[in-house]
Amino acid sequence: MAAFNKPATDMPKQSPEERVNNFNEVAQGYTKELALQEADRCLQCKNPQCRKGCPVNIDIPAFIALIKEEKFIESAKKIKEFNALPAICGRVCPQENQCQKFCIVGIRGEPIEIGRLERFVADAERNAGVETPEMLEPSGHKVAIVGAGPAGLTVAAELKKKGHHIEMFEALHVAGGVLMYGIPQFRLPKEIVQAEVNYVKQLGVEIHLDSMVGKLYTVQELFEQGFEAVFIGSGAGLPRFLNLPGENLSGIYSANEFLIRTNLMKAYRFPEYDTPIKIGKNVAVIGGGNVAMDSARCSLRLGAENVHIIYRRGKNELPARHEEVENAEEEGVIFTLLNNPVRFHGDGRGNVKEIELIRMELGEPDDSGRRRPEPIPNTEWRIPIDTVIIAIGQSPNPIIQQTTEGLESTRWGTIITDEETMKTTLDAVYAGGDVVSGAATVISAMGAGKIAANSIDEYLQKK
Numbered sequence: 001m002a003a004f005n006k007p008a009t010d011m012p013k014q015s016p017e018e019r020v021n022n023f024n025e026v027a028q029g030y031t032k033e034l035a036l037q038e039a040d041r042c043l044q045c046k047n048p049q050c051r052k053g054c055p056v057n058i059d060i061p062a063f064i065a066l067i068k069e070e071k072f073i074e075s076a077k078k079i080k081e082f083n084a085l086p087a088i089c090g091r092v093c094p095q096e097n098q099c100q101k102f103c104i105v106g107i108r109g110e111p112i113e114i115g116r117l118e119r120f121v122a123d124a125e126r127n128a129g130v131e132t133p134e135m136l137e138p139s140g141h142k143v144a145i146v147g148a149g150p151a152g153l154t155v156a157a158e159l160k161k162k163g164h165h166i167e168m169f170e171a172l173h174v175a176g177g178v179l180m181y182g183i184p185q186f187r188l189p190k191e192i193v194q195a196e197v198n199y200v201k202q203l204g205v206e207i208h209l210d211s212m213v214g215k216l217y218t219v220q221e222l223f224e225q226g227f228e229a230v231f232i233g234s235g236a237g238l239p240r241f242l243n244l245p246g247e248n249l250s251g252i253y254s255a256n257e258f259l260i261r262t263n264l265m266k267a268y269r270f271p272e273y274d275t276p277i278k279i280g281k282n283v284a285v286i287g288g289g290n291v292a293m294d295s296a297r298c299s300l301r302l303g304a305e306n307v308h309i310i311y312r313r314g315k316n317e318l319p320a321r322h323e324e325v326e327n328a329e330e331e332g333v334i335f336t337l338l339n340n341p342v343r344f345h346g347d348g349r350g351n352v353k354e355i356e357l358i359r360m361e362l363g364e365p366d367d368s369g370r371r372r373p374e375p376i377p378n379t380e381w382r383i384p385i386d387t388v389i390i391a392i393g394q395s396p397n398p399i400i401q402q403t404t405e406g407l408e409s410t411r412w413g414t415i416i417t418d419e420e421t422m423k424t425t426l427d428a429v430y431a432g433g434d435v436v437s438g439a440a441t442v443i444s445a446m447g448a449g450k451i452a453a454n455s456i457d458e459y460l461q462k463k
Contacts, residue, residue, distance in 0.1 A: 008110035009038035016330040020300050023185040023268050026327060027091070032070075035120040039067040041105060042112050049102040050114060055447025056154075058082045060099060060114055067117060076125035079118060080133065084157035085150060085196045085446065087126060088179060090119025091188050093443040094321050126195050132202045136163035141460040144169065144227040146213045146400065149177020150442045151233035151433030153200050154449030155456070160203040162457050167227075168205060171212035174264070177235050178434070179442065181264040182256075184294050186301070187324075190263070214399035219407070219429060228463065229428045229456045232415060233449065236394040236434035242286065246344030247390075251280065251352040255291050255391035262298050280386030281305045284355050286341055287391035288313065291439075293324040295389040296333045307333050308383065312340040312360050312373040338362075340373065342380065344388065354382045396435045404429075414438055422452035430456055 012028040013019075019026050030038065042064045050060045058079055066075035079086045095115035103111035141164045145152045148170035156166045174180055176193045201207065213219065213234070222230055239254035241247060258277070261267045267277035279302040285295045288311035299307045309328070311318060314337050318325055329335070339357040347353040359379035362371035401409045408416045408425040415431040417424050422432045432448030434440060 005109060006041050008041070008113050009034050009116075011113070011116050016332070019186065020331045023301055025189050026186050029123060030116055030120040032072075035067055035072075035117060036070070038113050038117060039064050042068075043104060045104055049104060050099040050112075053098040053100070053102045054082075055098070055443050056083045056450050058099075058118075063121065064112070064114075064117060067121060072121050072124040073128055075121040077131075077133070079121065082450075083446065084154055084200060085442075086118050087122035087192050088150070088188065088196055089443055089446070090115050090117075090122055091192070092179075092183060094441055096322065098443065126192075130195075130199055130202065133161065135161050135203065138165065139163040139460065141165065141229075141463070142167070142227045143229045143231065143456060143460075144222045144225075145231045145233065146219075147171070147177060147233040147235055147433075147435075148175035148197070148207055149233055149235050149433060149445065150179060151235075151435075151445040151449040151452075152177070152231065153197065154446040155231045155233065155432070155453045156205045157200050157203055158450060158453035159456060160200075160205050162453075164457070164460065166205045168207045169211040169213050169217070169222075170207060170209050171234075172264070173209055175207050175209065177233075178237075181237075181260045182291065182294075184259070184263055184298050185268075186297070187294065212399070214403045219400065219404045219426075223428075229430065229459060231449075231452055231456065232400060232424070232429065232431040232435055233433045233445070234397060234400055234435045236396045236439045238395045238397045238413070239390070240393045240395060241390060242341060242392065244341060244343050246346060246352070249344055249346045249352040250350050251278070251386055252344065252388040252390065255285075255287070255295050255389050256394060258295055258389050259291070259298070262302070268298070268302060277302065278387070279304050282383070282385045283307045283387045283389065284310055284336075284341075284383065284385045285389045285391055286310050287393075288318040288320060289391065289393075290320045290324055292389075292391035293320045293328050293333075295391050297328055297331060299387070299389070300331055300333065304387070308336045308385075309333055310336045310339055310341060310355070310357065312338065313362065313370070314338055317362075317370055336383070338373070340375065345382070352385060352388055355385045355388060356380055356382050394434075394439045396438075400435075412438065420451070421455040422448055423455060428459065 063075045063078040100111040145168045175197045179193045239256040265275035266273035267275045283299040283304045338360045345354040360373040363374045366372040396413045430452040433445035
């Protein structure tokens with residue numbers, strides 16, 4: 001078939017030389033002509049395998065068929081039957097490991113660029129003006145949602161469309177969770193996030209900001225206020241550290257602090273926004289995931305001259321999306337692979353001056369199936385460095401677990417749930433997203449949110 005022979009349609013993006021000097025969105029999105037060209041490659045399979053890889057089960061052939069007919073707004077509405085945040089998912093979901101991984105066209109050629117098409121129609125709808133969908137009559141039931149990140153927003157939208165009264169409690173001063181504080185402007189513009197948040201508000205969801213559950217209210221107190229069910233989607237915002245000598249030196253950040261300052265508090269626009277951030281000429285980012293790539297690319301834009309990604313495995317083992325690794329390489333990030341930090345050295349005045357590394361080699365596979373990195377004796381060496389960003393993962397903030405009697409969690413701090421319902425060990429309390437899975441993808445959090453929303457609705461219907 002001709003579709004197998006046609007290459008995927010490239011998406012325009014800023015040149016590396018241009019984008020490394022600004023925080024504008026790198027990927028520019030499809031034009032109408034490019035979207036039609038890519039949609040034309042879709043085979044419209046009668047048994048679409050692509051849906052198997054989508055955590056929220058979007059009817060992918062249906063929305064692409066509407067693009068072929070140039071019914072872009074209808075296409076966006078079709079997506080929103082399954083996914084309340086398409087403009088976000090179209091930008092940051094790892095489609096190559098999800099829907100596109102199962103695309104039939106991808107067996108003999110390049111898979112359909114489903115994410116880029118999703119982004120195109122979501123942007124088209126936003127530019128035309130988003131309409132509020134029809135909703136059921138009020139049910140009389142009240143649900144509290146803790147956390148206004150991707151999991152919480154998904155639960156809120158799904159349950160509101162079913163007629164329930166929904167109130168969200170967000171600890172930060174803006175809604176969006178990790179979408180606002182964790183992902184840089186050049187990858188996910190904050191106005192896009194707020195447009196999706198506003199869609200959820202349009203549905204009639206109430207969002208209480210600066211409202212940390214566990215401090216302002218406990219989960220039990222939410223029930224005492226008349227809520228009949230509670231969903232916990234508080235994310236994983238507690239940084240992990242290396243516990244190495246010298247880690248308390250000035251100039252060493254957790255990725256959480258660095259990205260919150262840069263993204264949510266707009267340090268990159270200082271002094272227009274009053275949050276400064278100090279970045280040196282030589283930066284080391286420890287880790288190999290998307291957060292590490294984001295931290296490295298932000299560092300370049302903030303004025304760093306040399307930025308190293310330091311990762312203990314090789315390039316093939318990097319957990320970051322291939323697209324993000326490619327973008328980082330194009331922008332000049334230095335990949336110092338098969339190396340692991342062993343200590344930080346100071347300048348005698350309390351500032352970090354050097355990072356000491358040891359070279360690694362890959363041994364036998366570990367429990368995850370990946371070859372275990374092992375240090376090579378007597379291969380220590382040093383890099384001059386004045387800023388370090390530690391991006392080795394996050395854990396859930398334990399405040400809700402500590403203030404909610406009977407809510408069981410793992411030794412890693414993640415809340416224990418039934419995978420089929422997302423119900424916790426407490427009646428009428430559900431949880432999903434990073435607070436259950438640990439730091440994961442936006443779409444996986446949304447998938448958990450959909451399961452939880454259906455479970456909560458079933459619970460309320462039986463009352």
